Amino acid sequence: MAVLLEVKNLETHFKTEAGLVKAVDGISYHIHEHEIVGVVGESGCGKSVSQLSILQLIPSPPGKIAGGEVWFEGNDLLRYPANGSKMRDIRGSKISMIFQEPMTSLNPVMSINQQLSEAMQLHLGLNKADARKRAIELLKLVGIPAAESRVDDYPHQFSGGMRQRVMIAMGLSCNPRLIIADEPTTALDVTTQAVLLKLMKDMVDRFNTSLVLVTHNLGVVARYAQRIYVMYAGRIVESGTTEDIFAHPRHPYTVGLLKCVPRLDGDRNKKLVPITGLPPNLVGMPPNCAFLPRCPYRIEQCRKEPWPPLTAVRKDHEAACFVHLEDKDLGINAE
């Protein structure tokens, strides 16, 4: 599979009163064509910021993309000025985003038609009538009943699930090559979530796009993603195929995540193993592994040496850890 997007050593910093926050601290990853990739981590791990950085959507100040490269179709997107026409040609057209909160990401005083048409008139050069026609088609495609009349409705006339369908339609409208979905279904009920994730997967298959699924829900990535990146404190701590990561996790944080969440099919008498302590404060981080204070497997080397780089542990599977977890009984795979 050809590589569609390649991110190298991306760093995004925020200046705060307490000090410099390295929200994204040198991450590298790639997305293949026609692939669903999961980016997993808890709130504050930098998973959203890393995705916003790709499209230079970081508010500056206080934020700043401090370094790195984002290669897409032979160009480094970070070399484009954030407000320039070249970046605008990418956003919403080649790479689109679907956000978590469908109420705040839709404009309440514009009709759905206006909001859907805007990008298509801009990027595809359609006239008003054609854009409207295509808007209706898109709404039908994402399963909005009576699309012909609803296209003139306003966001408040839609339910949460329907609004997120509109967001998906908007994300698809300009035939993007990559869709980044940032917690696309977290605010929704679980049955709606299942329907919409299925819809997104079908769209990816049908239009041959790639999808980045940013989520904290391990179940969602297990169901839909082919590969996974696990993030902690601004870094990628583990990456690999979905099967590999769930069957043979090699970073203690990934193991911790798998053991602390009750599973629908789990043994109810088995105690959950919480990850002790709290996620780190990203101000003034020591150079060691950020997971060290919470890690049950830590060794002397972790204290002495700086954060280990991602190293291959198996084929297509990397982890940033000194400890050899393959030798240990991790207590997962309960069934």
Added chain:
Amino acid sequence: MESTRNNALVDVRHLKVYFPVMRGIFRTQVAEVKAVDDVSFKVDAGETMGLVGESGCGKTTVGRGILRLVEPTAGEVFFEGQDILTLPKERMRQLRRKMSLIFQDPYGSLDPRQSAGNIVGELLTIHHMVKSKSEYHDRVEQLFRQVGLDPAMTTRVPHEFSGGQRQRIGIARALACEPSLIICDEPISALDVSIQAQIINLLKELQQGHKGLTYLFIAHDLSVVRHISDRIAVMYLGHIVEITDSDTLYRNPLHPYTKALLSAIPIADPLIEKNREHIFLKGEVPSPLNPPRGCAFHPRCAEAVPECSNVTPELEDVGNRHQVACIRVKA
């Protein structure tokens, strides 16, 4: 089995909570929202009953109705054998000592100006649970220790605590008056996943330590509810559609909605996910202002027959305390 049934700590019978919809300058009632419509279930002493359903299904209103934080429209709620819906206000206030509540939002549910010690201890004074100042302090410190907080932190105010610690304060407050029933309303959904497990484990440990402590655990996340509950009631649009024990619910769900709900929840294991049947519900939850006739679920149900739009199914026992409200399921 019969003896445990008589042992019910809470016995809810045909509970209805309707909210009037007012309109116009004279505030005339134009409609009503049937938030909880004829709900019956029993919770035994010492067990954890899970109440699960999607937003707007009425699960929170059931909890609030039992505590009379909203006045139910009709029905009976027996607590320790006494119908509490007919009790005068003052008697109800005294009885509330035995029933407490843990809230969802650990930020909004603690008074930001009171110290953590005060928040936990306030009820001790209100219900005259302690005789002296020193007894008060001892009890507050004991409660802090019980929920895994350092007693030295009693003088701090809520913003000095993390989300998980705040939820521990909320739990200490709920435990203060030695209740027999704690209604936990989405107690962990505002917390990060790594912290959720700590709170779930704490709630389980507290129950093992207090013989007879009963939880009504209200949440939308069925994986969590199944982990903590002995039995589970599934709600849809103001009705309970199925009640059974937690293992049966996963292995042998009978109501079509329960099946759809279970299948919608992804399991963190790609191999299992590959082989699971996925049911996708059509349409959306209807408005409780104008619920469908007959079975509330029938417009979205894949197994519905014409009769489903005429008959409102009753919750019926199909054996082993497994109750289902579906005319297609025969005992």
